[in-house]
Amino acid sequence: MGNPMKIRAAVKDGVTEVKILMQHEMETGLRKEADGTLVPAWFITEVKAQYQGRTVLETQFGQSVSKNPYLLFRFKGGAAGEKITVSWVDNKGDTRSDEVSIAG
Amino acid sequence: MNMEINLQRRKALKTGGGVGLLALFGALGLLQSGVALAEWNKTAFSAKTMDDALNALGVIVPENGAASIQLSVPEIAENGSVVPVTVASTLADVEQITIFVDKNPNVLAANFTLPTGTEAYITTRVKMGQTANVIALVKAGGKFYRTSKEVKVTAGGCGG
Numbered sequence A: 001m002g003n004p005m006k007i008r009a010a011v012k013d014g015v016t017e018v019k020i021l022m023q024h025e026m027e028t029g030l031r032k033e034a035d036g037t038l039v040p041a042w043f044i045t046e047v048k049a050q051y052q053g054r055t056v057l058e059t060q061f062g063q064s065v066s067k068n069p070y071l072l073f074r075f076k077g078g079a080a081g082e083k084i085t086v087s088w089v090d091n092k093g094d095t096r097s098d099e100v101s102i103a104g
Numbered sequence B: 001m002n003m004e005i006n007l008q009r010r011k012a013l014k015t016g017g018g019v020g021l022l023a024l025f026g027a028l029g030l031l032q033s034g035v036a037l038a039e040w041n042k043t044a045f046s047a048k049t050m051d052d053a054l055n056a057l058g059v060i061v062p063e064n065g066a067a068s069i070q071l072s073v074p075e076i077a078e079n080g081s082v083v084p085v086t087v088a089s090t091l092a093d094v095e096q097i098t099i100f101v102d103k104n105p106n107v108l109a110a111n112f113t114l115p116t117g118t119e120a121y122i123t124t125r126v127k128m129g130q131t132a133n134v135i136a137l138v139k140a141g142g143k144f145y146r147t148s149k150e151v152k153v154t155a156g157g158c159g160g
Helices: B001-013 B018-028 B042-046 B050-056
Strands: A006-012 A017-022 A046-053 A052-062 A070-076 A083-090 A093-101 B070-072 B085-089 B094-101 B106-115 B118-126 B134-141 B142-154
Touching: A006 A093, A017 A046, A017 A083, A046 A070, A052 A070, A070 B001, A093 B001, B042 B050, B042 B106, B070 B134, B070 B142, B085 B134, B085 B142, B094 B118, B106 B118, B118 B134
Parallel strands: none
Antiparallel strands: A006 A017, A017 A070, A046 A052, A046 A083, A052 B106, A070 B118, A083 A093, B070 B085, B085 B118, B094 B106, B094 B134, B134 B142
16 A cells, blocks of 8 residues: 555636645666665556546556656536545555545 | 566466456455556557657657647756646647657656546656656547657756
């Protein structure tokens, strides 16, 4: 189980804006330790955001995404108190899922 | 090397232990959220050149998107490990947004699929090993559009 995400979702003028901050090392597999050994690749490959059980964003990440990945997106609809669920999976098969209520 | 091993392990899990894995995900409640079932495009994410990446994504020849895609990146990035990228588009029916960094070891950074109702507006952060072009590809109405901007990197972000 990965570390918890920070998720903020707020609706304004009929559009919900979602900001996600994931906690993940996002190792490229190309970085070397001081002693020259290669640090194995370890990065989030897929992120999915759902609103009331409906997918609102599907994401595939590569090694170029920064450590502790950040995402911002917007979708039409949403009301205060409704749920947004964000889930990710990494290249080692680790997963994390967090839920947040939309703020008014 | 290790990455290869991990990917092989994933593949083995997907094929050999598929049933067990599904049961495990079911137990974790992940089937409900649907994650891990979409196929990660390994060929595209391993591509070393823009041409290879575009081929792997099934892009033929993208049209010039300079007017229809708004790509926001810093002109100069003092820290190449965290470069903010925003891609927005005025095109109708945007289905997909893809971000590339043309001089990174793996050029494809992120690929977003936007269901109907999701706006063509995405912000994320990428690593850049050196001064390079950030390329935004937008698929709208079945057509691909492309635009790019150079980011000058004063300290690389890919280590090693």
